[in-house]
Amino acid sequence: MLWAKQRSTTKNSGAGKHMIRLFKLLIFLAIIGFVGLVGYAYVGEYFGANFSPPQDEVRTPVTLDAE
Numbered sequence: 001m002l003w004a005k006q007r008s009t010t011k012n013s014g015a016g017k018h019m020i021r022l023f024k025l026l027i028f029l030a031i032i033g034f035v036g037l038v039g040y041a042y043v044g045e046y047f048g049a050n051f052s053p054p055q056d057e058v059r060t061p062v063t064l065d066a067e
Helices: 002-011 014-047
Strands: none
């Protein structure tokens, strides 16, 4: 009897299959997004993107209170 009850509950678990499929889709999209971001970091320079920080010299006077 217990086996028959488990079988009937697993038969109606269509929502669980959809959740697993949605989860797999989200993982797949995250991996594709990460690969795209890494690829853009490597070849973005050829498309006009400049990822180097601006290099400016900054001088700020500092007063020390030493006795």
